[in-house]
Amino acid sequence: MRLMLKYFCSAIMVLLTVFLICGCLNDNGVQPKVEPESGSVTVLFIGNSLTFYNDLPGMLEKPVAANGKKVYVGKALAGGASLEDHCNSESTISKIYAYDWDYVVLQGSSYHIAFASQHYLILPYIERLDSMIHDNCQTTETIFFMDWAMKDGVYWNSQTYSHDNFQQRIAAGAET
Secondary structure (H helix, E strand, O other), X not given: OHHHHHHHHHHHHHHHHHHHHHOOOOOXXXXXXXXXXXXXXXXXXXXXXXXXXXXXXXXXXXXXXXXXXXXXXXXEEOOOOOHHHHHOOHHHHHHHOOOOOOEEEEEOOHHHHHOHHHHHHOHHHHHHHHHHHHHHOOOOEEEEEOOOOOOOOXXXXXXXXXXXXXXXXXXXXXXX
């Protein structure tokens, strides 16, 4: 699990760091409603305990700061929260509308994305959140953060899935 965590966290950090180093994130032509700090890239994380427990926002801030860039990270994170919960959360909605975010990272349940029969529990809420995000600022980039499989695999719906099999299902589901 640690290896998969590092892989996915590294992928997001590398992507954002490359953009920051290139200067591609700093100048989107939109004046933020409230500027956290002049020249900062603004990133809002919306998700559950996989994001807050592993401090993915902090993992983003460190390499960005090490490259001399400024980043303002907002968090709408709650243990066990689904993206449906976030769609109905006044706190999350107010955070979406608080700034003209450069990036919003959405993280939902791996079960909902891994099994096509569960897509109805996540896809409409990704769309609703994305709609709110772009209602607030059309230039915001919405990023869907793909979860990772549990180290020992999972038992779900009377079937056991190995770590590798479940990770493949998550990856395939994320492509839909």
